Amino acid sequence: MSLVPERDAHLAEQFDDLDQQHRAEGFGMWVFLATEVMMFSALFLCYAVYRHEYFHAFLLGSSRQDRLRGGIDATLLLTSSLSMTFAIQSAQKKRRWRTFVFLLVAMGLGLAFLGIEASEYRAFFDQHLFPGGDFAVPGYHGAALQHIRLYFILYFTMVSLHGLHVAIGVILLGFLAVLNLVQVVPEHETPVEMIGLYWHFVDIVFQFLFPMFYLIMR
Amino acid sequence: MPSIVPAPLLVAAYVLMLGSLVGNTLVSYLHLGRWNLAITLFLAWTNAVLIALFFMRVRYSGHLVRLAAAAALFWVGVMWFLTMSDYVTRGFL
Numbered sequence: 001m002s003l004v005p006e007r008d009a010h011l012a013e014q015f016d017d018l019d020q021q022h023r024a025e026g027f028g029m030w031v032f033l034a035t036e037v038m039m040f041s042a043l044f045l046c047y048a049v050y051r052h053e054y055f056h057a058f059l060l061g062s063s064r065q066d067r068l069r070g071g072i073d074a075t076l077l078l079t080s081s082l083s084m085t086f087a088i089q090s091a092q093k094k095r096r097w098r099t100f101v102f103l104l105v106a107m108g109l110g111l112a113f114l115g116i117e118a119s120e121y122r123a124f125f126d127q128h129l130f131p132g133g134d135f136a137v138p139g140y141h142g143a144a145l146q147h148i149r150l151y152f153i154l155y156f157t158m159v160s161l162h163g164l165h166v167a168i169g170v171i172l173l174g175f176l177a178v179l180n181l182v183q184v185v186p187e188h189e190t191p192v193e194m195i196g197l198y199w200h201f202v203d204i205v206f207q208f209l210f211p212m213f214y215l216i217m218r
Numbered sequence: 219m220p221s222i223v224p225a226p227l228l229v230a231a232y233v234l235m236l237g238s239l240v241g242n243t244l245v246s247y248l249h250l251g252r253w254n255l256a257i258t259l260f261l262a263w264t265n266a267v268l269i270a271l272f273f274m275r276v277r278y279s280g281h282l283v284r285l286a287a288a289a290a291l292f293w294v295g296v297m298w299f300l301t302m303s304d305y306v307t308r309g310f311l
Contacts, residue, residue: 027282034290041294048298049305067243074239078265082232085273089222200274207265210239215246217254 022190029194033201036165040205043158047212050154054147060137061151062216064129069120070214073113074206077166080109081203084173088196091180091189099192100180106199107173110166117163124152131156155213162209165202173199221278231272235265 015021051058087102121130128136131152137145172195179191242261245254271277276287 030286037290204266208262211258211262
């Protein structure tokens with residue numbers, strides 16, 4: 001008989017028990033999310049400074065946004081977040097198929113979000129509102145045109161960076177769904193929880209992007 | 219094992235957030251001057267806090283998680299306060 005107590009197969013060498021490991025994993029993920037919050041906050045700060053300086057240009061830029069599509073985007077991400085929460089809880093209860101379905105729903109809604117954003121970008125390209133060489137707003141020239149261009153530079157930078165995060169999240173969700181299918185994940189629900197935290201963060205960012213870019217007072 | 223948040227509570231938070239989104243959109247059609255931005259930010263922050271508390275389960279988490287979340291907000295606050303107090307008081311960019 002061994003005098004060394006048996007350790008759980010999922011317990012890493014440096015931790016005393018699963019609870020300590022789980023708390024360390026959660027803390028590590030939150031520290032990463034804190035760095036992401038700071039990155040997006042710096043961009044929002046840039047937005048705030050220029051909106052304060054060139055409010056009318058930002059008002060005009062926002063008037064060119066399609067609120068319906070923006071609102072649908074926000075709703076899709078919110079619903080996706082809810083689905084992810086249910087996926088985490090299903091994984092905790094070791095319900096393999098439920099976890100798989102909720103992960104697929106979250107992933108599908110994320111893909112739909114990206115599709116709608118792509119259609120918005122296409123509309124802006126067609127209207128010459130992408131801040132490239134042919135950027136043009138009828139009736140505006142010189143400095144006034146550059147201020148409107150600044151709005152769209154910030155829009156494309158921040159929404160694209162967020163979209164990249166959504167795309168990475170979608171890939172991670174797909175990866176999780178496959179792992180769940182081969183029964184690796186239900187034995188250890190932490191990956192679902194950690195990627196869920198990332199997905200919720202991505203949703204939080206868009207809750208600020210939507211009003212800041214789409215809902216400047218009409 | 220992390221606590222399970224009751225499904226009705228999650229759905230209630232979700233419905234509240236949807237209402238906040240709709241409210242935010244409707245407010246943008248009203249001409250309330252400076253109050254437009256204040257209400258918009260309030261509703262956006264409401265959604266962010268609800269997602270953090272119930273979806274990310276900060277409400278049910280230990281001190282380490284709350285410390286990490288609070289630290290992020292604190293340092294962001296420092297950046298915003300110092301930067302905006304500079305730009306809004308000097309009259310040029």
